[in-house]
Amino acid sequence: MTSELSNCQECGRLFIVKHSDKLCLECCTEQQIKVSAIRQYLRDHPGQTAVEMAEAMDMSLHFILGLIRQGILVAS
Numbered sequence: 001m002t003s004e005l006s007n008c009q010e011c012g013r014l015f016i017v018k019h020s021d022k023l024c025l026e027c028c029t030e031q032q033i034k035v036s037a038i039r040q041y042l043r044d045h046p047g048q049t050a051v052e053m054a055e056a057m058d059m060s061l062h063f064i065l066g067l068i069r070q071g072i073l074v075a076s
């Protein structure tokens with residue numbers, strides 16, 4: 001198995017590609033925590049726009065839009 005190095009899209013740190021080729025393990029874990037929080041929020045508050053979500057979750061709009069673009073979150 002070859003170890004491939006990549007720069008984390010979130011923090012820019014160089015990391016060995018394992019779970020995701022875009023994020024280091026730390027940011028990947030953080031993203032998963034955020035994503036599950038957002039999914040929980042959407043269950044309770046359906047029909048939110050990305051802007052409303054970002055404000056309600058205290059996350060950057062850039063981050064939310066990135067999740068939607070990657071297909072991790074589905075925009076309503």
Ligand SMILES: [Zn+2]
Pocket residue numbers: 008009010011012013023024025026027028
């Ligand atoms: Zn990172």
